[in-house]
Amino acid sequence: MNQKSTKSKKSKKQPKQNRWQLSAGLAFILIGLIVGGISLFNVWQGQRSTTKPQPLSKVLSHEKSQKASPSNDQSLISGTPVRIRVPSVNIDLNVIPGYYYPATKSWTLSLNNAQYAVMTAKANNQQGDTFIYAHARYGVFHDLPKILPGAETIITTDNGHTFTYKFQSSSITTPDDTTLFDYKGKPVLILQTCTGTYFQNRQLFVFNLAKVS
């Protein structure tokens, strides 16, 4: 008699337990999908550029066509970038040297600073592209995609000069696109950060030199 009542109690508990487990399983899946979806949406939203990216070859060929022609009355002014400011998107960072190691095919990286690729042109008023890169992190280059055409970037150099550039256009490209290192046209600034769900692509922002002081 006792065995029968124990068995019936157990069998009553079992469906209830199963129902709880099923509910818990479904709840975990639903919460995961909602939270994951919102997170991915935020990543996409944060990386959305305010301007439509152009192919890099198109952006740089436009600059190249206005070819570098140093005039006789314009003496060369150049310097190594040590600070970068983009007031419209609240970027104000130190710039440290960035190096590339051919043996390991890797670059030096900094979590919190921008880096100037030392094999590219120094900030100058005559020729070439000055290439500065930084992580797509909050407080670094995370908000750079929000930049609008004509927005200014101010580069301060180690010898006290200030170069002001104006944003022209951006380009999204693959990591193996190294065409910017072949550029020889009028002086431009190129900023780079990563983009994509897994930050698998590179977004390049091209700025034209506006003034030097």
Place this chain on the structure above:
Amino acid sequence: MYQTVLGTSTTVGGAGAIAALPNTGGSRNVVLYVALASIVLGVAILTSNLLRFVAKHRYTA
């Protein structure tokens, strides 16, 4: 070419030796990992229930 006017090159073979752009990724998305873990846990719970159901009905049938 850059050396004479615009700065020194610090790569062997100059800028032509560069194979890729820097890997300037963003912060790890912890929320996304937590969401994925939640989905995996939910699937594991449902799977174990399903297996138990199948085993129970197979052996009692």
